[in-house]
Amino acid sequence: NAGVMQNPRHLVRRRGQEARLRCSPMKGHSHVYWYRQLPEEGLKFMVYLQKENIIDESGMPKERFSAEFPKEGPSILRIQQVVRGDSAAYFCASSTGLDSYEQYFGPGTRLTVT
């Protein structure tokens, strides 16, 4: 049973480019969370999605950031017009849903904006 998959593991973008981060949840999991971890800091919640539905995006910056979790395929976190401050590790976690008490984390995508 494969765990949570994230790709790419490392992503380098120049300022102004777009970054697309992908997350494939564990088999049987229909809920996905995205977190951002800045260097030497803890995890900050960004968005919580269910298939085809955004449940909570209270942690998402108002501009340039968006997320989706389509019926088929991975969840995508998209950052448009990246800036240096977007450089961070982005982690995805998945769970089975409402009665799930655990999240399972992917290995993360390390985004570097040059």
Place this chain on the structure above:
Amino acid sequence: AQSVAQPEDQVNVAEGNPLTVKCTYSVSGNPYLFWYVQYPNRGLQFLLKYITGDNLVKGSYGFEAEFNKSQTSFHLKKPSALVSDSALYFCAVRDNYGQNFVFGPGTRLSVLP
């Protein structure tokens, strides 16, 4: 709103000694509490959780944690630390109304040989 505090940025212990990593929380309703560990350049790994029942919960790698409702704490403990336990430890809380997990800022544990 939920919140988690980990009052120590760094904890240093000698190998073989007991370790404690502190966590306090604030949540409306009943708390669901978690500990995760993060090794360098890796994702978070689940260690243990408290949902209900016995206040002392046992988890992976010999770790345990004690839920104390009156002190709103959930400290992580291990009787005998190993050098390989050196990592970043995160406490997290979820209330029984919502779905969001709130993580503490993390505590870096260094176990010295």
